[in-house]
């Protein structure tokens with residue numbers, strides 16, 4: 272085990288995760304799933320529908336302890352974990368600002384959140400209630416809440432789905448800007464290879480169920496240099512490396 276503050280990565284080594292129904296039917300979702308995410312790296316977990324991506328996140332978040340194997344979360348001064356889900360899960364009777372502040376640990380209660388709200392375009396919305404927000408804005412609040420606690424590890428489960436493409440793209444750029452200002456070890460689940468190519472340092476491609484790592488795709492080009500031409504070259508390299516991945520199956524690369 273590494274001391275607090277050391278450059279500890281996320282280490283995942285799940286031997287097996289099997290769901291058993293009350294009728295005794297069992298279904299193995301994950302088998303020998305092992306990977307690492309280096310400290311302050313943004314990694315994407317990509318794989319076919321139903322292969323076990325959300326199951327993996329639930330295990331890493333401590334929401335499911337019924338598996339064999341182990342994992343180690345990265346640590347910094349805090350060892351805090353944050354998550355952004357498809358559903359923003361905001362308290363309806365609290366304002367935007369209160370929803371974000373409630374997540375803060377005691378020693379951060381007085382933090383000035385202005386730069387964070389500014390960078391996510393939420394400055395004018397601090398006193399609104401969740402019912403007054405569109406889904407896109409509510410997701411921004413969920414992103415603000417996740418980054419506000421300065422986590423050692425950030426998990427994101429399809430944070431851009433069910434948004435129209437323009438709103439999704441704007442949110443991708445906002446997440447990129449916030450993440451770039453404060454790089455955090457992050458693992459994001461997505462179906463969308465183009466999104467993964469835009470945001471991540473490393474794509475971890477999972478097999479069909481039971482999920483294991485089929486391969487890695489490392490992107491060493493800085494995000495700000497990923498022009499449309501570079502993105503299309505990256506997509507071509509991705510398809511060449513993983514020819515079995517059909518267009519449309521995982522989103523349009």
Ligand SMILES: Nc1ncnc2c1ncn2[C@@H]1O[C@H](COP(=O)(O)OP(=O)(O)OP(=O)(O)O)[C@@H](O)[C@H]1O
Pocket residue numbers: 290291298300318319320321322323324325326327462480
């Ligand atoms: N609580 C549960 N009980 C039984 N089976 C489950 C449970 N949760 C998930 N599963 C099954 O485990 C498999 C993996 O599900 P999971 O939601 O992790 O996949 P996923 O890769 O996130 O899928 P998608 O990309 O469609 O969101 C699926 O076959 C799913 O039906």
